[in-house]
Amino acid sequence: MLNHVCRLMALAAVAATTSVVAGAQTISTVITFPAATNGISVDPVRNKIYVVAPDVTSTVFNLAVIDGASNTVTTNIPLPAGSLFPTVDYLSNRIYVAGCNNTVTPTACTVTVIDGNKDRVVATIPVSTTRGFGLAGIVVNPLDGLVYVANANDNVIDIINGGKATVVGSISLNGNSPSAIALNPILNLLYVPYGTNQTAVVNASNKQILKTITFGSTTVGAAVNILTGDVFVTDQEFDGPSLTGVFGPLGHAVANVSVGAFPMGVDVDSFTNLTFVASPQSSQLAVIDGSTNTLQATVSNVTAQFVAVNPTTQLVYTSGENGVTVLTEK
Template sequence: MQNQLCKLLAMAALSTSLSAMAGAQTIKTSIAFPSGAQGVAVNPITNTVYAVAPNNGAATDNLGVINGSTDTLAQTVSVPSGSLFVAVDYLANRVYVAGCNTNLNPSPCTVTVIDGKSNKTLSTIPVTTTPGFGLTGIVANPLDGKVYVANGSDNVINIINGSTAKLRDSIDLHGNQPVAIAINPILNRLYVPFGSDLTAVIEAGAKKIIANTVFGSSTMGAAANFVTGNVFVTDQEPSGLSMTGVLSHKGALLASPTVGDAPLGVDVDPVTNLAFVAATAQDAVDVISGANNTVTATIQGVPANYVALNFATAKVYVTGRTGVTVLTEK
């Protein structure tokens, strides 16, 4: 599995080096969704983008399936009401959609499993009905098929066996409430902001926290560069300037560049080593160079909540209140 990932990265790096890379990041196009879009994820192998689209007032929400070659909406798939986040196991071509249906009492929090080839729903996995913050993020490790769900109601990370589509285990967060989750599949480590000044580093195989990084005051999102090992964590400051912390793979704070107000989603391209941060209060996306951990550009006029990178095409997909905005990396 690691060989497959390395081959994909090599192909992406070659493609990037042969393409026209001059110039700044630009808005390529936008894809409208009537009620906006939330979580977003990319399959770089099939060049398919998945965006969770609320369907206000309806019994179900939608998962928008976007053709990455044309950057147009190819299909919508019905998912449970309250769906918010999406992850892709791009080697197994499985899509996982997490959320909680607050129209029901108690509110069922589930993960819906979708076949990436047929876009058919394969199963819906019950996660919890505990009242609380709900499911706050989901990631998949394509190297072992496991899926990790940030559960803010039970204060755990739930582990799903992707082969059986069943809950397998959980990781205790010792009373801390997760607000997001990121994964480095090579190191098999999870990075979990707690919405406070803490971000946990978790050894996924051992199912335990190995470090807690103290940074910021309201950490909200995370993304890991599995080539360099560095991790980008967004922090919303109630007073003062917001930041994005750059952590080592062990959790050491390396830098904390200032970014736009109310940063939330973030993703990083392992090929170009550029991180893109959604500044939700400013309709902007900040670009951080992983080479020197500084902000090198700000793309204005982008309604932004969450971000997903396609490292094979060097394109950035940003969800917000109007839908999905597509950016070029360079």
């Protein structure tokens, strides 16, 4: 599988370097759901998209599996109420979904483990029973199978062994509450916005905070370009323009890019060096050119909170009030 992934990513890299950087991002299709969708993640190896889809009462939650070739939902996998964020380990073909059910006492925060080969739940891992800001994000390192959960209830990053489906440790955030989490699997560094003017750079190997970045006022999202090492952090400003901050791998400031009001989700195509930022309040998707760290384009009529990019097909998927919107990268 590893050789297959390497060949696939190499092919995507060649396609990216030989394609013409021209044209414009366009909405390809909208996949409708009965209610607003939550988090979204892509498996670039199998061309599958996973989106958390509650029903209209927000009592029944499913992980909708979308076939990227046909843009149709092929199956729905039941999830615990309150599920929110999915992440994909495309080497082991496992999907992890984090969320909290605040309608029960004590609060039930869990990570659901799904076998992507059989589209079924294989484990549900208890993470926290503390009532608070919930689980704010989840990432998996496909190189070692470790899963990192931004636990805003307990102000830590929980570490899960994906293969054993057990919590194996945690990383202290010194009392700070995470609002998102991103990972550079090559450097094994985590980037954790606190929902304030601070974002932590964390060494996942030794569980230490290397640096705290000062930027913005309400940092809510993060994504990494694994080829350049650049990190993109979204910030929601109540007074003045909202920005996406660009930082080097160890947290040095590179640039600030003005985007739509109150940006949230962000994702990067490392091969095309394009970053996509969703601003649901302004119904816009901002496109940042990573080679110049400037705003390349703004796509209107995209009401979305979350973004996921498939680098092998150069398609962008957003989820939010209008279901899942599929856009071309260029």
